[in-house]
Amino acid sequence: MNKSNKPCLSAMSIEDKVALLTGNGLWKTAHLPAHGIEPLTMTDGTYGVRYSPEQIDNDGNWSITDFLGVVNQHADDQTDKKGSEALFGHTLPATCFPNGSALACSWDNELVEQMGQALARECQALGVDILLGPGINIRRTPLSGRGYEYYSEDPLLSGELAASLINGLQGEGVGASLKHFACNNSEYRRTEMDSIVDERSLHEIYLSGFKRAIDKADPWTLMSSYNRLNGQQTSQHRGLLHDILREQWGYKGLVMSDWYGVKDRPASLLAGNDLAMPEVARDKSELLSAIESGEVSIDAIDTACMRMLELIERIGAARKQPRPVDMPAHHRLAQRIAEESIVLLKNTDDLLPLDTTHTHKIAVLGPAAHTPVIQGSGCATTVPSILDRPLDEIIDVAGDAADVTYSAGVADGATSSEQALLLASAQAEAADVAIVFINTAVGEDGENGDRQHLDVVASHAELLNAVASVQSNVVVVLMNSDAVVMPWLGQCKAVLETFFAGQGVGRAIANLLFGLKNPCGKLTVTVPNSLEETPAYLHYPGEALKHYYSEGIYVGYRYYDKRKMTPCFPFGYGLSYTSFEYRSIELVNDKLGTGESLQVDVTVANTGVRFGKEIIQLYLSFPGIELAQPPLALKAYAKVALKPGESKTVRLTVGADDFRAWHPALHDWIVEAGCYQVKVGPSSRELPLSAAVQVAGSDYRLPLKEDSSLVQVIKDEQAFQRVVTLVADKSGLDQAVITERLQAIAPELFCGLFIALTEFLNVPVSRPELLDALRSE
Template identity: 50%
Template sequence: MTNEKLMKGEFSALIAEMTTNEKVALLGGHHMWKTKAIPRLDIPNIVMTDGTYGVRYSIPQIDEDEAGGQDFSAFLSIVNQRADDIQITWGKIKLATCFPNGTSMACSWDLGLARELGEALARECQEFGVHLLLGPGINIRRTPLGGRSYEYYSEDPLISGDFAAAVISGLQDNGVGASLKHFACNNSEMERTTMDSVVEERALREIYLKGFERAVKKANPWTVMSSYNRLNGVQAAENKWLLNDVLRDEWGYEGMVISDWHGIKDRPASVIAGNDLDMPESETRKAELLEAIETGSVDIGLVDRACARVLQLIRLSKLNERRVAAFDRDRHHALARRMAGESIVLMKNEGSLLPIDLSKTRRIAVVGEAAGKPVIQGSGCATTLPTSVDSPIDEIRKLAGEGVQVDWYNGISEVDSESQALQAEAILGIKDADLVVVFVSTEVGYDGEGSDRRTLDIAPGQDELIRTLSRTNRNIAVVVASPDAVVMPWVNHAKSVVEVFFSGQAMGGAIADVLFGKVNPSGKITTTFPKRIEDIPAYLSYPGENGRHLYSEGILVGYRWYDTANVEPLFPFGHGLSYTSFAYSDIRTDRDTLADGETLTVSFTIENTGKLAGKEICQVYTAYGTPRLKRPVRELRAFTKVWLEPGERKLVSLTIPADDLKVYDTARKAFVLDDDAVDVQVGASSRDIRLSAGIRTVAPHTRYRKIDWDTQPIFILSNPIARAKFNAFLCRQLAIGEAEADRMLDHCANSFIGVFTTFDRRFRKAFPKEDIAALLVEVNEAMERAV
């Protein structure tokens, strides 16, 4: 029977009964996917497994309690297995629904749909007996080359954090814990367990931590997973500043921190830093922790605190078990199809080539191996063995009906001698087709955990295949399956381009729905597509060298870079077309000024001006007038997805808290609201702004920089608060009048050295250090109090 003290949350009493060896064991897990049970105290174990978009359940490793993953080199050698080799890595796997992957799902911009994903994953976990699902992953897609980019949601932290919060809520409200990962700055798979992500403080706060902060505060995940990499010189799993100072002390997180698998290098250091549960089980690391406790280098109080957090996770998990639950395979497949349909992005549609008009279409030619064997997911620990897989060619034939001939040609092969014959066959076959649909994808094997992509190209030979086919038939629609952005040197040779990313097991049905207009596409990309690899913001500093990866672009990540540097993308952030059209009008705000603690409401009208019902994703950005600190041209602040019948108009209202407009001031070590003119922009993408309205953020205390002992005089003279305080200081110290003190300050205006050094140099006047310190405190506190 489960321990009553555990179920009542009496952790201190229960921990007092535990031996040191039992505490160490509890904090060290059991084999690959369980916590350690302690039978003597009736403490049960719980089960966890991978899955950001599907539940991967290893029967031998969970049901048969097979030990695995304890040899680090062996672990690293298997994580990059191809998706179709999953059982080589994990043994026999239970079939589960493969939902759209992160890059695909986020293109829906639908937080309600994200919650549905969490609810569906919870149902599957409950049936399988899984208490904790190791996801969602929300690392920023800093570069589209990142191997695990397909798991992640966006290059923008607002989308990443809010989407994750919705998935987490769907999971945990249905009794299954989430593990928000990978905390933090795991943005590349290159030397991922040792690479040092070197990130300046402002970019770290505004970009790479912000999504985690939003998800933690909105959804309170049961666990947060520390990442493999080092962060500014310290292993993330052993980083006290990250795990305690920021996550717990600043953000108020009270849950458990779990390591990524074999992510801890120094177990005692990780406990001190606040990393509670070490996974998977390692006899070596348990021995290291036990020795550290016995020698006193790790305080037993820290160990007890970590044990309490693990026990709290076990308690939550056991209280929320619903073992009679079962999920409907067909219903979940239908849900996966709907999700994929909501997420597919129509990137280009010249001459309204799509949707297919069955009244005018007699023959469709489909080209590409992926039409029969679709690329539906990435590779690595997140890979799911699907319950079923839709074949695009079969689904296209179903919707085409008996009146339309649909022919399929491979068009290309990995064997050069075969490719020539297959291409010739395809060229001949498409000659009189009313429409040619070409399925292409990135190279399989560089789409997952353990390796970044080497190029932004699609698989070898496919660029030329599209160009060659276009010389025979111009009515070409290209369907692209990719983990993240790709370049498209053939884009002018295709009338339509449809990006599906990795859309899961029902992609075949979903793409058929979109091609035939059964679903009006409404997805929009959550990352920028560059024209060439050299345009990536991180191009010159990626992937790092000598174990250090410098995030050289700072806060200018993704669209923030393209828009600010005026680099023309292939497709901008937030872009996506529809089979109908939308008009924006009548923007208004509920206030002209916005102060700290207040909320701005932005309202506007959206109208469907086309002939088909459809959904439009409306995006609100803010741009800045004369920012005190460097800021991007615009930043996403809110979004919504609106359903409209033809001719229908709706009033849309979105709220933006003042906190979301704050900038991280490294001098103040805090987020502050600047005093500035702000342009509130409503658009269909970051490059398609339809409406704007001006407001002002009011924060007088942030107009001026913090004053220090070596601040140049010009910054004091331009600050009336500081100038007045310095004037009074000189009057007191030198027994002079205000006019004389003002003349002294004006005389210092052109000095390039610190103000107090200037006083010494120009007037031979030095002041006591304690008086200077008191003046600086007085000045800076007065600025903070200014209203």
């Protein structure tokens, strides 16, 4: 505890302390002028500062309808009919950066940190102290309504990118709130559903990204989620918030609830959920009553209050004077991030980049070319400060060298129209190339509800089919929250996957289409052939308010690799206009002792004719002796820029903890001794370089019981010797004879140790005596 806060705390009444641990209105913390405590201001979201003066500056005059307006905001609710102001709460314009599903495809820690810095500057200009993000829940199913906010199906990548964003924010004096902790992997009945997750999957998949972000960035706050986890509400889950987060991980920051995420305020406080948001009178009265009855101790209250006071002090010390924000510069950054994030999925016959010396007539089709789908729906939705329309940017980049025509091809953005379809087909047939923009339904994503399928808008697929029937050179530009199925893939030559790439996506698309920029984004999820093949399909969305994570650790690419299935596009995949050659791999040390890290030098060359960036991916293949393992797991990556003909050697580091696996019988991490394969390449399904490293492993013993097999007991030399000694004492036989006999019969015995000794060998040993021998040190 910070000693400077103690006098302030000792001077507070119980009512003051309860107020300190409860929201003040919808977006602020307590204002206690008698103690010199000014309120902190927080707001959404993870990719843009969503600031509503009506809600934040109105001195706490708000209602539940205000909050519902946040949750239910659609991505197309950006402007009124005059286009002058936001429909929702007159939200102020801000830079709408690429959403998480797009941003992560950059695999660019430095660029993500720059985005965090820009978000912080916009926060400071508005007086925002905490930005509620980033969100890093695993994209377990592409149906998840908030999948567009999250980074990846892989925890390492999620944790690394989150750490970069947090460091960017907090380095500029604005606090982050890492969320949603934990296992909020779908939006279906999100405040009721119980995520049933086995212990190993919880630690290796769903918590490890949070752990990595905390270790590398120390977020000032962390937000608990709405759902239950293995039977307990996460906001009052002591095992999660205290035992794991604070005791195991050593997290010192403040834990706040998601908005209205507290169902039992005393229980949440005792579990480690310090701050309840937003202000709820019932929460205050229930906590006061619990203190008076002795259910909640003053020590518990003071511990939470100290975290709150330390947060206030931390933000006060880091806060910078507001200064003018260079919004045009932030827009250029949004454009650059979009350029680095867009993934080239297909490019048959090198149709892209377009060359206007040969391509004179270009048909641009689809409503999203004129009104791009740049973000998802819900509380993270941002009113963009500027909006690049792809059609305008394509016309600008093409210049006078090409004749660009446009047709929506549908009515009202999504409705099939025979007349509109005929016009689009005619334009496509007369052109040298057709660029067709297709997207998922606006508003199908977001909070409190999941997607119902993985298809693009039906009328958009119909448009693509019609265009492909009259034009062989078709480029598809996708705008979607998460992975979609692509039954139309064979009808186009090129595909640009943008996900939701923010307000600068229009210019980014144009620059990539015409080769002013070279695509370098790579997928952070696996793109399936069908919904039915996705790992979570059989048990999504659950029943009887329970959602079983039945695929265990086999999430995303781990599942496809384990089952030897070929997805539509694999994790880590992305094309370029140049080519790269993976030339060599060298391990700095091919033998690792306990707790040592591995350094790997990888040489990559640009063998093409264009400047380009390659994302080098390193995967480990585990021995799998004690624990079942996926064939591959991402453990390091790096992004390297190369001129034509240039080669570079990049050093990748695999941390000591990256060799660990969670042992559910031991309830702890272990490192299995053995040979680990190091595989490096451009995607999870293309790994041309490999090397082997011998790892010493950790010293662990499995717990032995009376029904453990004799084979298992023999593996524990000390326990086996104690059993041999016990048998010798009871039978009078020589220990060497007993040892030889037990080792000889062990493979044939089908029963447990106690039965083997008492029934097959007639040794007069009791259960307590045997258990004592097995457990003694």
